[in-house]
Amino acid sequence: MNEQQQQKLDEILKKHEYKSNLVIAIMQDVQKExxxxxxxxxxYIAK
Structure with missing residues (x-):
């Protein structure tokens, strides 16, 4: 995974406040991207 991809994932995780109970919404945003x-x-999300 390159730095740009990692930054995008960090943005998605931050949007969902790193809450593990929002993992489905996080995965939906990743899939949308x-x-x-x-x-x-x-x-990366699992960590």
């Missing part, structure tokens, strides 16, 4: 759920993104 990339048109699929990259494995690297899922691993």
């Amino acid at each position: 990339y048109h699929y759920l990259p494995e690297e993104a899922l691993c």
Whole structure:
């Protein structure tokens, strides 16, 4: 994952206040951004 992708994921996580109970909404935003759920993104979100 490059730095730009990581920044975008951080923006999405920040939007949802890093709340684990919003993981579905976070994944929906990631899918909206990339048109699929990259494995690297899922691993990053899981942390």
